[in-house]
Amino acid sequence: MSETFDLVILGGGCAGLGLSMALEAHGAQTPRTLVVESREMYQNDRTWCFWSDETQVLPYKIQHRWHTMRVSNGGRSVALHCGSTPYHMLAGEHFYATALASIDRQPNITLRMGTSVNSEPSFAAGVWTVDTSAGSVTARAVVDTRPPRSVEMGGATLWQSFYGWEIECAAAVFDATSLDLMNFLDPDPRHVPFVYVLPVSPTRALIELTVFGAQPLGRSELSSQLEAVVAKLVGGSLFKTIRSEHGILPMGLRDAPRALHSSYARVGIMAGGARPSTGYAFQRIESWAHECASSLARHGRPTPHRPDPLPLRLMDRIFLEVLRTHPVRGGAIFFSLFGRAQPARVIRFLSGRGGVLDSFAVIAAVPFTPFIRAALHLMWRAGRVDRVDSVDSVEKVA
C-alpha cells in the first residue's frame, strides 16, 4: 500500500527546504507534504551569498555582511560600495537548521532523510506515484528539485565551476570589511578564471577559484591553481583548512525544463533557478518558493520558475556569448562593467532585480564591439536554425 500525500517534494536542498519553509505562512492551508531527501544528514556543505536590503528581516542567521567589495583585473582595482544592499553570507548549516526547525513546527510536513527517489514518477487518474527507497508514495502534486543525474555537457551555454577552502590563518592577513568579488587571473583562452575571497575575520576567509567556461571542471582540475592562489594570499602565514566546497552551476540553460503536467513542477538550479549570467540562485529560489507556496495553498498546484522578461533574456544570451567566444576579454569586460556603471545598478542587474534603466546602464558600461558582434552572430545563428527547420519541414512534406 502506498502512503498518500497532497504534495511530494523530491529533494530537500535549497529549493525543497525553501518551499517547506514558505508553506509555514499558510498554516492549516498547507497541503499534507512529504519531502524526500537522499542525504542522511545536512552538513555545512556550501555558503550562500547575495545582496540584500539591510533593513529586511531574514529568517536565518547571517554569518557576515560586507558593505564594500573589490573587483580587480590586470593590476587595477576598483572598490565598490554596496549602499543599502550589503553582500550577505549565509552558512549552509544555518540555512538547514532554520529549515529543519520550521518543518518541526509544521504538522502537515514530513521530511524523510536518507531516502532516494528511484525513478521518474508515473501519472494515472490524476495521481502521481513516486517510487522511493522507502516504498512508494502517491500525491496529487509533485515538486521535483532533483538535479539531472550527471552534469550534461552542452546543457548550458557556459558552466561556472568553483572550488574553495575556508581557512584559518595563524597571522592576521585579511581585511574583513571588504570582499574580493572578482579578482581576475591572467587571461586564459579556455575560460575566464578569477578568485573570490570572503574574509569573515582578520584570520579566517573562504577563498574560491572560479572559472566561467564551456567545460564544467571538477575539484581535481581546480585544486593546484587554488593551492597556488591560497599560498599567495596568505603570504607565508601558517593556515589550516576548515572545510572545502565545490560547485558546478549552469550559466544559460540550453533547454527549458519540460512541463509534464500542471500538477508537476521541475525547479531548482538546473530548471531555471539560477540567474543565467551569474549563477546566483539563492534569492531567485526563495522568491519562487513563496509564489509556489501561495499557489499550492490556494489551488493545490505548484508553479515552476518564472522566465525572465525577454529583454533580460536577450542581454544574458549576448553576455554569455561574448564570454564564450572571447574568454580572454572576460576580466576586462567585468572590470569595465563594475568600474563604469553605478554599483547599485550593477547589483540589481546581477541579482536579477534590475529594470530597463539598469540594463541600459550595464550595456553602456561594457565594450561595444564584442557585444554587437555577439548579437549579430546570435541573430545569424537563429536565422540559420529557422531556415534549416523550414527546409526540414519542406523535405518531410515532400
Ligand SMILES: Cc1cc2nc3c(=O)[nH]c(=O)nc-3n(C[C@H](O)[C@H](O)[C@H](O)COP(=O)(O)OP(=O)(O)OC[C@H]3O[C@@H](n4cnc5c(N)ncnc54)[C@H](O)[C@@H]3O)c2cc1C
Ligand atoms: C558550493 C555551492 C555554493 C553556492 N553558492 C551560491 C551563492 O553564494 N549564491 C547563490 O545565489 N547561489 C549559490 N549556489 C547555487 C545554488 O544556490 C545552490 O546550488 C542551491 O543549493 C540550488 O538549490 P537546489 O534545490 O536546486 O539544489 P540542491 O540544494 O542541491 O538540492 C537538491 C537536493 O536533491 C537531493 N536529491 C538529489 N537526487 C535525489 C534523489 N534521487 N532522491 C532524493 N533526493 C535527491 C539532493 O541530495 C539535494 O539535497 C551555490 C551552489 C553550490 C554547489
